[in-house]
Amino acid sequence: MPVFEAVRLALQVIWNQKMKSAFSVVGVFIGVTFLIAVVTIVEGMNNYMEDTFAGALLGVNTFGVRYRPSVNVGDTPREVWRSWRRRPRITFEDAEAVAAGLSVPVITAVESESNASVDYEGTTANNVRIIGASDSYFALKGWNIQEGRPFTEQEASFGTPVAVIGSELAEVLFGNSDPLGRTVRIRNFPYRVVGVVEKQGNVFGFSLDNFAVAPALSPVKRFVNPPRIVDALLVKAETDLLMRAAMAEAEAIMRRRRQLRPATDNNFELETSDGVLDFWSKISGVLLAAIPGLVSISLVVGGIVIMNIMLMSVSERTREIGIRKSLGARQRDIMRQFLVESATLSTVGAGLGIATGLGMAKLVAELSFLPASVAGWSIGAAVVLGMGVGITAGILPARKASRLDPVEAISQE
Numbered sequence: 001m002p003v004f005e006a007v008r009l010a011l012q013v014i015w016n017q018k019m020k021s022a023f024s025v026v027g028v029f030i031g032v033t034f035l036i037a038v039v040t041i042v043e044g045m046n047n048y049m050e051d052t053f054a055g056a057l058l059g060v061n062t063f064g065v066r067y068r069p070s071v072n073v074g075d076t077p078r079e080v081w082r083s084w085r086r087r088p089r090i091t092f093e094d095a096e097a098v099a100a101g102l103s104v105p106v107i108t109a110v111e112s113e114s115n116a117s118v119d120y121e122g123t124t125a126n127n128v129r130i131i132g133a134s135d136s137y138f139a140l141k142g143w144n145i146q147e148g149r150p151f152t153e154q155e156a157s158f159g160t161p162v163a164v165i166g167s168e169l170a171e172v173l174f175g176n177s178d179p180l181g182r183t184v185r186i187r188n189f190p191y192r193v194v195g196v197v198e199k200q201g202n203v204f205g206f207s208l209d210n211f212a213v214a215p216a217l218s219p220v221k222r223f224v225n226p227p228r229i230v231d232a233l234l235v236k237a238e239t240d241l242l243m244r245a246a247m248a249e250a251e252a253i254m255r256r257r258r259q260l261r262p263a264t265d266n267n268f269e270l271e272t273s274d275g276v277l278d279f280w281s282k283i284s285g286v287l288l289a290a291i292p293g294l295v296s297i298s299l300v301v302g303g304i305v306i307m308n309i310m311l312m313s314v315s316e317r318t319r320e321i322g323i324r325k326s327l328g329a330r331q332r333d334i335m336r337q338f339l340v341e342s343a344t345l346s347t348v349g350a351g352l353g354i355a356t357g358l359g360m361a362k363l364v365a366e367l368s369f370l371p372a373s374v375a376g377w378s379i380g381a382a383v384v385l386g387m388g389v390g391i392t393a394g395i396l397p398a399r400k401a402s403r404l405d406p407v408e409a410i411s412q413e
Contacts, residue, residue: 023305023309024302024305024306024309024345024349025302025306025345025346025348025349025352026302026305026349027298027299027300027301027302027303027304027305027306027349028298028299028302028303028306028346028349028350028353028385028386028389028390029302029349029350029352029353029356030298030302030353031295031296031297031298031299031302031353031385032295032349032350032352032353032354032357032382032385032386033353033354033356033357033360034291034294034295034298034357035291035295035353035357035378035381035382035385036353036354036356036357036358036361036378036379036382037356037357037358037360037361037364038287038291039288039291039375039378040357040358040361040372040373040374040375040378041361041364041365041371041372042284042287042288043372043373043374043375043378044361044365044371044372044373045284045371046284046373047371047373048371059140059141059142059234059236060236061236061237061238061239061240061242061243062140062234062235062236062237062243062272062273063234063235063243063246063247063250063270063271063272064111064232064233064234064235064269064270064271064272065090065094065095065098065232065233065235065250065254065268065269065270066090066231066232066268066269066271067084067087067088067089067090067267067268067269068084068085068087068269069084069269069271070231070232070271087267087268088258088267088268089225089226089229090229090230090231090232090233090268091228091229091230092110092216092228092229092230093228094233094254094257095108095110095230095233097253097257098233098235098250098253098254099233099235101249101250101253102235102246102249102250102253103249104237104242104245104246104249105237105238105242106235106236106237106242106243106246107136107139107140107235107236108134108136108140108233108234108235108236109133109134109135109136109137109140109233109234110132110133110134110216110230110232110233110234111131111132111133111137111216111230111231111232111233111234112131112132112133112216112220112221112224112225112229112230112231112232113129113130113131113132113224113231114130114220114223114224114225115127115128115129115130116128116130116186116187116223117187118130118165118169118173118184118185118186118212119184119185120173120174120182120183120184120185123172123173125169125172125173125210127210128169128186128210128211128212129210129211129212130186130187130211130212130214130220130223130224131211131212131213131214131220131224132213132214132215132216132217132218132220132221132224132225132230133213133214133215133216134156134215134216135150135151135152135153135155135156135215137213137234138150138164138197138213140234140236143197143198143200144197144198145164145195145196145197145198146167146196146197146198146199147178147179147180147195147196148164148180148193148194148195148196149194149195150164150194150195151163151164151194151195151213151214151215155215156215156216156217157217158215158217159215159216159217159218159219159221160215160218161189161190161191161192161214161215161218161219162191162192162193162194162214162215162218163184163186163191163192163193163194163212163213163214164193164194164195164196164197164212164213164214165179165184165193165195165196165197165211165212165213166196166197166200166207166208166209166210166211166212167196167197167198167199167200167209168199168207168209168210169209169210169211169212170193170196172210179193179196180193180194180195180196181193181194184212186212186214186219186220187219187220187222187223189219189220191212191214191218197209197211197213216230232271233250235247235250243272247270247272250270251266251270254266254268295385299385299389302346302349302389302393303346303389303390303392303393304393306342306345306346306389306390306393306394307342307393307394307396307397309345310338310341310342310393310394310397310398311396311397311400313338313341313397314338314397314400314401317401318404319410321334321401321404321406322404322405322406322407322408322410323406323410325404325406326406326410331402331403332402334398334401334402334404335398335399335401335402336398337398337401338394338397338398338401338402339391339394339395339398341394342390342391342393342394342397342398343387343390343391343394344390345390346386346387346389346390346391346393347383347386347387347390349386350382350383350385350386350387351383351386353382353386354379354382354383357382358374361374
């Protein structure tokens, strides 16, 4: 019997015995659904962490010179926290010395930030991220100015009270009105709005557009940090290789400034997004490693169910098998028919599982901040697993059917 004919007959049997077929594919359906849904979400998170989160956290090919990590993942011992708190803070002088001492072509900018409310003529935006920075901060971050301009080097040097705001803050304070030239109040200090940054979206549900950036030497210096202190010096290079070279130079400069002996650990931090990405890689690795075991349980159960259903089918169709054999069907024809039927049954379950898994992943992406990205290999693996389970589960019933004696089979009611 040709394979296509066997598949057609198998689909006809599945259609005629809908209830029995539905019970047969439940195990495969659940296993494949779980596989596709989890892999799709994990793959989406991998892309999200590398492309979006890492870029929003520090930036591509960017590192920060800080007194301690700004983002901490994992379980940090109390002694480590205490040692971080004892470290001297990064000063404007430290930032200037490092920026001046780097021989690698880079962009540098100081950064300090705090949260505060911003007011404009009776309208208040709460919990706004207030950033005190250099004029090069916008180029370092790669932000596009949608309206107006960034503040200039001269304004940054004199600490002129001007601000560039995010699109969300502009919408909250000004609605459809033009914000340029308007005066807002940050911690009761007046700032003239000179620019609005293009919308950036959000990361893990947190808005990236609710901020105001002002010169680091403007009045924001009074509340973002103690006098002459900055949160970080940010350094951006063109490539990862140049960034690593700049990090080595920055480390040497900071160690010289702080007169650290060769055997003494750094009392400052050179922070990149690598730590967060490594932490996520471990989590995703554990999730992906757990998938085979969890999926296998469903597939084994599904295979047992399919085998039992197929054995029942052989018993119900004994007379049909006897007639086919008496008309010239060989053992391999009967075996092929039941193997194809079992594989088709399992593959249909896998197909439904793929569709449901993709649908679940898309639903999760729509209803939460978790992204979803389809991994082609997972769909291929699901199809192969479905067919494999069906063929394996169908071997015993197919062999039993192929070995029936045609005379005895026909005589059975």
